[in-house]
Amino acid sequence: MSVQPTPDPVAGAAVKAADRAHVFHSWSAQGLIDPLAVAGADGAYFWDYDGNRYLDFSCQLVNTNIGHQHPKVVAAIQEQAGKLCTIAPGFAVDVRSEAARLIAERTPGDLDKIFFTNGGAEAVENAVRMARLHTGRPKVLSAYRSYHGATSTAINLTGDPRRWPSDSASAGVVHFWAPFLYRSPFHAENEAQECERALRHLEDTIAFEGPQTIAAIVLETIPGTAGIMVPPPGYLPGVREICDRYGIVFVLDEVMAGFGRTGRWFAAEHFDVVPDLLTFAKGVNSGYVPLGGVAISAEIAATFDQRPYPGGLTYSGHPLACASAVATINTMAEEGIVENAAAIGENVIGPGLREIAERHPSVGEVRGTGVFWALDLVKNKETREPLVPYNASGPANQPMADFAAACKRGGLWPFVNMNRTHVVPPCTVTETEAKEGLAVLDEALSAADAHTG
Structure with a gap:
């Protein structure tokens, strides 16, 4: 990443305050959310006003295929x-x-x-x-x-x-x-x-x-x-x-x-x-x-x-x-970006996720292609019971919330939906970046493993 974030927590607090005062967010109970104030982005990363940067394994809403700020x-x-x-x-x-x-x-x-x-x-x-x-x-x-x-x-x-x-x-x-x-x-x-x-x-x-x-x-x-x-x-x-x-x-x-x-x-x-x-x-x-x-x-x-x-x-x-x-x-x-997505999926993400699945009792299935992958998280690999119930919220969704929080602490922004985490980095993601993200996922899945049995 060429751009390094400069912390400015005062500006971040102002952005957050204005958001909470005036912005009505999608798909959310407005009084229960705490949106991250984003200061900038570059390539496969974005960062907040406190200087924390995140490898964007969500591509925001799976749309920044060419990366941020190309x-x-x-x-x-x-x-x-x-x-x-x-x-x-x-x-x-x-x-x-x-x-x-x-x-x-x-x-x-x-x-x-x-x-x-x-x-x-x-x-x-x-x-x-x-x-x-x-x-x-x-x-x-x-x-x-x-x-x-x-x-x-x-x-x-x-x-x-x-x-x-x-x-x-x-x-x-x-x-x-x-x-x-x-x-x-x-x-x-x-x-x-x-x-x-x-x-x-x-x-x-x-x-x-x-x-x-x-x-x-x-x-x-x-x-x-x-x-x-x-x-x-x-x-x-x-x-x-x-x-x-x-x-x-x-x-x-x-x-x-x-x-x-x-x-x-x-x-x-x-x-x-x-x-x-x-x-x-x-x-x-x-x-x-x-x-x-x-x-x-x-x-x-x-x-x-x-x-x-x-x-x-x-x-x-x-x-x-x-x-x-x-x-x-x-x-x-x-720049061969479509070809890069295919190669990264075949040579790095796919094999890496399958190796991770062998180490974690919470990973029931790995599926995907290119830079379009999902881990189906389960309570039990034999029964395939999902880690959280269908459309879970509140305390019932705690296992996935714990996993997502662990990802963010490790500097990875995940795409989490129901009992799945999706691995959807930019099509421009490098082998080094992909491996960095997989390493964080590997560690964060311990939080999901704690809810298996």
């Missing part, structure tokens, strides 16, 4: 701000066109038209709208173990408990079980069984819901927040075949998995599958300026050749966001 991306935003800060979506602008071209160049198949949004949830909202208008059907299917965003349709599609307070139960969404061998809902004994039974379950769900009523199936290519469960071979191609048979639009959500996270530009490449619509955000420009979008197949794009698409956003394809996307994508290509 000079080429910062310079591109500055240059674009000097040229043209903003312009309405209806105009043709060089940087917007170039961002769309670069994205379309990397998406699988014929997903060559790009609709820009401000983030992933809006991308999912618009993908579902396109599918419903294209098919004339109302229903959408999605998996229970999933997260698709917090806007109206996206939160109903979401499978995790964040859906519950906002679930209208009338949004035309039907949930089903996607494959997850470690906690198989199908009592499968191997990946082949899990794949076969999950596809049969999906077909049964479609049959009982009425194929003619279903507009789309929406799946995260590799589910992210829900646990980084890499689907078994054959599953996604099987879903593609089912969608083709029933005229259902296949939507892959690559908001978290896209742009190098899995060691490929898009996770769909691992499975040789092409969806009809692909949503993206996060890694497209590492979150430097809000940006997301939908990559659209030729067939669905043709639906709106003579028929207006009834959707749009004031900031769709914002020039500053698109400039940061152009710089991010070009830099990732020039």
